[in-house]
Amino acid sequence: MVNTIFSDQIGRNMEIYVDDMLVKSKRSSEHLANLEETLQKLERSLLCINPEKCSFGVTSGIFLGFMISERGIELNPDKIEAIMQMEAPKSYKEM
Secondary structure (H helix, E strand, C coil), rough: HHHHHCCECCCEEEEECCEEEEEEECCHHHHHHHHHHHHHHHHHCCCCCCCCHHHCCCCCCCCCCEEEECEEEECCHHHHHHHHHHHCCCCCCCC
């Protein structure tokens, strides 16, 4: 249902996975228009959002376990911290 409602926005100014939605913009001047388009479609479809789970006007954040920013999609530093601190094996036996 969500893919049908937002079909013309997905990939252009929105990414969706099941019920997680991300409204994106290349320029901050476009962001309000993109948000308005999304919120109008939600209203027309009689769908609601939970304000406690929403973030507006952020330049980066975690989405589906990945860090999303103007640089693109990166691994979440919290998820890979243990791997980054792991020491390399020093012998064949440690491997």
